[in-house]
Amino acid sequence: MSPTIVFVLFFLALVFVIAAAASASTKDLRGYFAAHRRISGFQNGLAIAGDYLSAASFLGATGLIAIFGFDGFYYAIGWLMAYLCLLLLLAEPIRNIGHFTIADVVGFRMHGDAVRIISSVSSLIIIVLYLVAQMVGIGIIVRSLIPGLQPAVAIVSVGAIMLALVVFGGMLATTWVQIVKVAMLFLSSLILAWLVLAHFGFSPWALIQAAGTLHALPHAVTNLFAAGSYFHGPVGAWDRLSLGIGLVLGAAGLPHLLLRLYTVPTGRDARISVAWGMICVSIFYVLLLIIGLGAATIVGGNLIGAHLSDTDAIRYIVAHPQHAQMLNAQLSSLGYIVPHRDANYAVPILASLLGGRLVFAFVAATALATVLSVTAGLTISGASSFALDLWHLICRRNDCSERERVTVGRIAALLIGSIAIAVAVNFHGHNIAVIVGLAFSVAASANFPALVLSLYWRRLTRAGLIVGMSLGLLTCFTLVLAGPDFSKTPLFPLVNPGIISVPLAFLATIVVSLFTKDDETDKKFDRLAVQASTGIGAAE
């Protein structure tokens, strides 16, 4: 049996053991959705890092650094700085105010169900976007593990394992799988960074010099450390800024990260867990930079992508005669062709090249663990939004037993996971980091303004919140659909809508609030402030 299969089977066996062990304690609401709030700050920090370090970071961002240099690293820096916003502004108050979901926080001062419903819908949209990105990652990983396997088959089979974990193991199993995954991720990254540095005689300067001499970069950029190879020209520069707004504010609105804050006993623990998460993430991004530069110099940006050899390669060349000369040259010199550049392949190719079968096997198993655990975290977060907000409020009009909500949560997990699998099957080929960038934009536009203003602005009214959240969400989606990613003749020139949608959401919320009056919201602000600051009255 190949080492790849051994590592994968070992991890999957561990997943099943964890799910089985946790299943006994997932009968009630607190057990299924919040792991009985008994996770420690440090453990939750590792799990938060696990949720955050998705396939987008491990595969997508590393590949983007390898191919696009600075512009790829920009993603990582944005994700890191976003953690600070979450730590400073939201971690502690969210734990002290809410019970299970974002809607608990934005709905704390609001009468009626409209606010909670909009908040849940936006959370579900973010979760499905993020899930699709992870599922695309699963296709890539399993395809490199078992050559010849169709991405659709890979996505469906791994998706099914993830669903089993979430449905039976709930939040507790998801948390422990995240912790195991973070340990594997760190080990893989350390091994890869070590191998890259060893290749350059343990001289980071030699690596930097080698990366600096690379040419043939996209859009005629002459230096891998310069901006412009991914976001090029003046429009690209605006797009970079727009993405930055989405990244730095988006993390604080990601439902699956915020849900984690409810698994610890107190607000202080929530803050500590975000701090530990940030330490893990920042170390990981430094390793990621080394690995990305290593892939750029050792593999070469032009050779990052799916490799075709033998009859597959010949069949492809015959079907694409316009590139026949270049592809034939590749086939005769390398023994394979790379028809399309695909950043997501950088890590597996580098691992195989530097570490041989064993390191490749471990890295591939790690990548599989990464996407599986993150999809599990996203699915349970979506299930909580559906069961605790939408089902409980709309379908059952606040009259729903704990047992029913847990059952609905399990069914919702199955539904959300299945939708994501179906979408991902038709979505492969897109860069994971780019899709995640879009999810961040939605989170920054719809959730972040609502959370910040709910927690810190007394004058906020229900009407203001509803208009702001709806406008943020709608603008974000309209601009994405009118943008270059979805339209051949784009009405909006940027891929990332954050530069318009985030300020608009803030502005709309503030203006409408100033022109409307809401005594109840105002009255409840003191209660919110006392509970958020002291934890008195917080959910146990």
Place this chain on the structure above:
Amino acid sequence: MTESATTPLSDDDVARIAASDQFITLRRRRAAFLIPATIFTIVSFLFLPCSILLAPHAMATPLIGPMTAAFLFALGLILVSWLLLAYSVRICARLDVETAELVRTARKQLR
């Protein structure tokens, strides 16, 4: 929600705590740190894309070996995030002591 919660407060209790000097001071101290620190985080990060937008050539200039001003600034942001994290842990530890004192006082009054 059917969730249990610690000591549910009446509206009068909330009003009393919210009006107390101790609580007002705590909120003010918290805001005095959190708001500038958050603004600094967002501005320092967005300075990077803004400077590339406004001064692309300057930010593409290699400063140390092949490393450009933009790349060095991005590396610097990692350092900034660590410093800010360390500082916030220190400040929040101090605020935790004040919060614990406030909660003790509030609980005594509630009894």
